[in-house]
Amino acid sequence: MPAVPDVVEPAFRVLAGARDARALHPRGRWFEGTVSVTFDPALPLPTGVTDVVGRLSKGAGTPGGLPDVLGLAFRLPGPWDVLLSTSFARVLPLPARTWSSGRYGSISPFRWRGRLVWLAAVPDPNRAGSASLGDLPDELGFTLEVGGPWRPVGRLVARPLDVDRDLPALDPVRNRPPGLGLAPAVLTRARERAYRGSRRGRSPDPVTAPDA
Known part of the structure; x- marks a missing residue:
């Protein structure tokens, strides 16, 4: 049987x-x-x-305060790059109207020590009035949960920056602890090709300033 052509990497390269x-x-x-x-x-x-x-970040890149699938990514030691997006029922990306109105989840589970585990970040209430990057408060707090069943395991506090910094590109496919898998395998391969296409299609990453 002939190999299925890879359309994911070229598509993401073109879009980037x-x-x-x-x-x-x-x-x-x-x-x-x-x-x-x-x-x-x-x-x-x-x-x-x-x-x-x-x-x-804003997943689709909608302008200003328009709703979007919002992203929360951070680097842990290792390095381990964690990427969460506003979602519903664990696996469905869901646009959010403000930075504190959506639950951020890993969408696909991690495989660790023979078990499938999801990770989520539940935002504290705040006064952010839209999904605009300019509406981000000086500090955002999140309760970190693992599931299922869901249970709290810690806290994340984020303080958005306004100035350019030499910060690392985050890649949850390449940067993860030994023994930690992403499931299902077919989705992991697709994500790897998508990230590779996105990297190859764009100029070196600028640190973006807040939009209006």
């Missing part, structure tokens, strides 16, 4: 080239913050308080 930005989540703001985790064997999260850098 047309935008001269990431194919998905092209609009964003970097943040500094901390992750505080109590011991939980469900995932290899670092215990105690860990300094992190990350990015809050």
Whole structure:
């Protein structure tokens, strides 16, 4: 049987080239913050308080305050790049109207020690009035949960940045702890090709400023 041609990487390369930005989540703001985790064997999260850098972003890149599938990505030691998006019923991406009105989830589960585990970040209520990057408050707090069943395991505090910084490109497919898998395997292969196409299609990453 002939191999199925790879259409994912070329498609994402073309989209990234047309935008001269990431194919998905092209609009964003970097943040500094901390992750505080109590011991939980469900995932290899670092215990105690860990300094992190990350990015809050709009999945489709809708302008201004229009709703979008919002992204929350951050780098843990290892490195382990975690990417969460506003979602419904664990696996369905869901546009959110504000940065605090949606539940951020891993969409697809992790495979760790023979089990499938989801990770989520539940935002604290705040006064952000839209999905505009300019509406981000000075600080955002999230409760980190693993499931299922869902249970809290820690906190993430993010402080969005307004100035350019030399910050790392986040890639949850390439950067993860040894032994931690992404499921299902077919989706992992598709994501790997999508990230590769997006990297090859765009110029070196700028750190984007807040939109209006």
